[in-house]
Amino acid sequence: MEEINLLKETLKKGMVQKYNNLTLEEKNLLKNKKYVENYNSIIGNLPYTNCEKCKNKGHIMVIDEEDATRHYIKKCSCMAERESIERFKRSGLEPLRQKYTFSKFNRYNEKTKKLYEKAKEFLENKNEKNWFFIGGQVGSGKTHLCTAMSLEFLKDNQVKFMEWVKESTTLKSLVLDDINYTRELGKLLYVDVLYIDDFFKGGINKADLRLAFEIINYRYNNDLITIISSEKSINEILEIDEAIGSRIYEKSYNFTFEIEKDEELNYRLRERG
Numbered sequence: 001m002e003e004i005n006l007l008k009e010t011l012k013k014g015m016v017q018k019y020n021n022l023t024l025e026e027k028n029l030l031k032n033k034k035y036v037e038n039y040n041s042i043i044g045n046l047p048y049t050n051c052e053k054c055k056n057k058g059h060i061m062v063i064d065e066e067d068a069t070r071h072y073i074k075k076c077s078c079m080a081e082r083e084s085i086e087r088f089k090r091s092g093l094e095p096l097r098q099k100y101t102f103s104k105f106n107r108y109n110e111k112t113k114k115l116y117e118k119a120k121e122f123l124e125n126k127n128e129k130n131w132f133f134i135g136g137q138v139g140s141g142k143t144h145l146c147t148a149m150s151l152e153f154l155k156d157n158q159v160k161f162m163e164w165v166k167e168s169t170t171l172k173s174l175v176l177d178d179i180n181y182t183r184e185l186g187k188l189l190y191v192d193v194l195y196i197d198d199f200f201k202g203g204i205n206k207a208d209l210r211l212a213f214e215i216i217n218y219r220y221n222n223d224l225i226t227i228i229s230s231e232k233s234i235n236e237i238l239e240i241d242e243a244i245g246s247r248i249y250e251k252s253y254n255f256t257f258e259i260e261k262d263e264e265l266n267y268r269l270r271e272r273g
Contacts, residue, residue: 092161100147131251136259
């Protein structure tokens with residue numbers, strides 16, 4: 001079939017005589033080149049972006065540089081963008097990424113300026129596998145800045161956003177369903193970077209403590225980056241459960257930031273005013 005296609009191509013170009021004069025090796029080179037071209041013209045159906053290079057297959061066929069009669073498949077450059085978008089969707093941060101960026105963070109006083117610089121410093125030292133903890137005043141920009149950091153990590157890592165109240169409730173409801181509980185908990189345990197928002201918000205019972213310890217302890221033992229925001233200070237968390245609080249404090253020692261509870265630091269209220 002390939003030989004027929006090749007002959008048709010040469011006929012179109014009036015190259016029959018030239019083709020007949022080719023050596024077997026030259027014919028094999030030409031055959032391989034045509035096969036690669038045909039393969040790369042096939043249309044794929046991958047989502048998120050339109051790539052003329054791979055025709056949305058996510059990979060292309062290339063001729064081997066050391067042996068031009070051979071070929072191999074390699075990932076297309078468009079996959080970096082596709083994978084980044086997919087990471088956003090899986091992370092749970094997709095609805096927040098336009099609103100909560102570093103450029104939109106309101107540094108309206110010395111406290112918020114220091115918080116901003118601390119977050120930037122954390123990212124500069126991300127290879128050290130530190131944790132980041134910020135506790136205190138509602139509306140002071142904790143979620144905003146933690147989201148901005150998480151979005152930076154998403155460029156190269158798998159990130160999971162955990163809304164503590166919502167997801168802890170879901171997990172606790174699955175505790176008697178081993179398969180689904182293990183699957184959902186695994187999304188929090190094994191991900192490269194975990195961001196827990198509003199940690200220990202609301203009432204805290206024994207089930208909350210067991211779940212929190214399971215997550216914190218696994219990530220502590222496996223040196224996995226964790227970002228935590230909470231209305232509670234690190235001392236308040238230590239009083240609730242020393243085992244959980246001490247692990248968070250140790251891992252975030254260089255990046256623990258607390259904002260005293262003061263309505264003047266609630267810029268949600270400032271924006272309304």
